[in-house]
Amino acid sequence: SFDGYPDGQVQAPVGDFFGSASGINPMDTIPMIIEPDGTMTCRFLMPFEESCEIVIDNLGAQDVNLVCSVSKIPYQWDDDKSMHFMARWRTDKETAYPSTSPDKFGLKDMTYLLTQGKGVYVGSALTIYNPSPIPMVQGSWWGEGDEKIYIDDDTFPSFFGTGTEDYYGFSMALDYRIMSPYAGQSKNDGPANRGFASNYRWHISDPILFLEKLDFYMELMTSDGIEKIEDFYYARIAYYYARPGITDDHVLISKDDVQYIERQPWLPELGSRYTGSAFHQAEDVIEDANNTRLIVDNLWADEQMLLWTPTVVGDEKTFNLDVTVSGNYKLQIVAANTPSSGKMSAYINDGQVNFYEVGRMGPTVLIKDLFDPYSTVSRSLFGTNTVWLNVGQHEIDIVYEGKSAESSGSDVGIDFLWLQKQ
The missing domain is CATH 2.60.120.260 (Galactose-binding domain-like)
Structure with missing residues (x-):
């Protein structure tokens, strides 16, 4: 929490905050680093005028030992320009895809951030658990949905993407890890797109500026012909800088939100495309x-x-x-x-x-x-x-x-x- 903000501008589970959950998933990116030994480093600058308070709240039942450090540098707060760092996490558990929408692909808009005020959007991270029992991309893929980002007085999104996989930098339904300094997939359990997967995208060289408001949605959409999947887990975090006084749609994180998601027992299924196998x-x-x-x-x-x-x-x-x-x-x-x-x-x-x-x-x-x-x-x-x-x-x-x-x-x-x- 910076400068007495009531509930903290940064609110996220620790692993999600560093851009890669669940578990320790090593990656080396511009703002976030996760090392194999579990050391996690965030390099986003976090300005404040008078005060900064960092609290780690254990919402689980087990004891956790932490070793933490903070790097400080001189900073002159500018009342006309300076912004606070924000990180907003949310989750949808037990959702389904394709959804029951009339669209033939079962499209469903997943909200990343709705905010009123002036700021700069600088990144997103996504963790999913996909229980699909079909061990082929054509039977378990979930990421055809496009990002839709409305800026200020938009009635049609300024950014209308070509797929979740394109937004996160790997351009197709990859079933393995791929990482770069700005975007990638740091985890994919497999086989195919089953299990846990983690994706990140940093808008470092392409920040998204807004003067009055920003609404960010990502469609949850599969490819044609995939059977309905229940109990799909979808957690995402939005990173942005904001002028004091900004408001957003963040809801305080509860114990129910961060309950441990267990992999469920499964047996492989053929799906409609692989008869005879x-x-x-x-x-x-x-x-x-x-x-x-x-x-x-x-x-x-x-x-x-x-x-x-x-x-x-x-x-x-x-x-x-x-x-x-x-x-x-x-x-x-x-x-x-x-x-x-x-x-x-x-x-x-x-x-x-x-x-x-x-x-x-x-x-x-x-x-x-x-x-x-x-x-x-x-x-x-x-x-x-x-x-x-x-x-x-x-x-x-x-x-x-x-x-x-x-x-x-x-x-x-x-x-x-x-x-x-x-």
């Missing part, structure tokens, strides 16, 4: 389970993931998948990316599988590196080969191909496999 839990179809164990967590389908720890390059595991309809198929593998993961290749009936190197497009590779430097995430490995498979049982061989120098282990974690009918 089938999922196979790795632990159910592995031929030899030596040197494997099950990791229990709701990140994984059916609450468990098969973790294999090979000992030498060339070790392999065989999975037997049944095909009930002859046809052309592509292999998809949902695997764990962790700080202790190694590299792997895959074969269908002795034919090697090409995978996209990153995500679901671009260059292909025969060996996939499952290493992630910071966290454990679920990633879809998209095979590009189309293979004819007759009715019957078919062997999928996964081969250990070593590890990167940065990895702390040789783990190969497989959640489930699926043959996607073409």
Whole structure:
């Protein structure tokens, strides 16, 4: 709170304030830095004329230990020009998409900020939890909605964007992390767009000035054909500078607002676009389970993931998948990316599988590196080969191909496999 403002110009959960929740999601941006050890740094300048009070309020049940520091510099307050820093957080829990609106995409406007007065808008951050059970972007994508920013006396928005993913700087439904100094996605649980995701956008080089008012909305909208998803969690924070006397629509944060959001148990579903395909839990179809164990967590389908720890390059595991309809198929593998993961290749009936190197497009590779430097995430490995498979049982061989120098282990974690009918 600056200069005696009654409820604090900055109000947000700690992780959300630093632009990346839930959890510790390392990122290095112009105004915000999160380091792997949990150190968080904010570099927004926060002017005040007479006083500044910083309060950390523990609304949870557990004890929390904090080490905090503040950097101070001389500043001459200007009664005609100086502004206070504002950070306003809000959340919608248990919402649904597509919504029940008459629009065929189920469009729903999510309010970021409604404010009256003079100021400068300098950034946004978003955290979502998406419970979609469809492990493909075409079945779980949520970010087609556009930003709409009304300035002063606008009757039509001055800013009318082309998609949430464009606003946050990655231009399509990416299912992996991408970060830059000004915009990015610092977290994506996966597979596809399921689970928790965090996005940020800093208007440092493109600040949005307003003299009388600013209204900021982001549409929550999916792509065509996605089934209705319930219990979608959508939390966002708006950062801006404002002249004293400004008012906005902020509501004080309650304990209910910051209740822990748990991943829910799930099983993969095909959705309407993938008829004829089938999922196979790795632990159910592995031929030899030596040197494997099950990791229990709701990140994984059916609450468990098969973790294999090979000992030498060339070790392999065989999975037997049944095909009930002859046809052309592509292999998809949902695997764990962790700080202790190694590299792997895959074969269908002795034919090697090409995978996209990153995500679901671009260059292909025969060996996939499952290493992630910071966290454990679920990633879809998209095979590009189309293979004819007759009715019957078919062997999928996964081969250990070593590890990167940065990895702390040789783990190969497989959640489930699926043959996607073409």
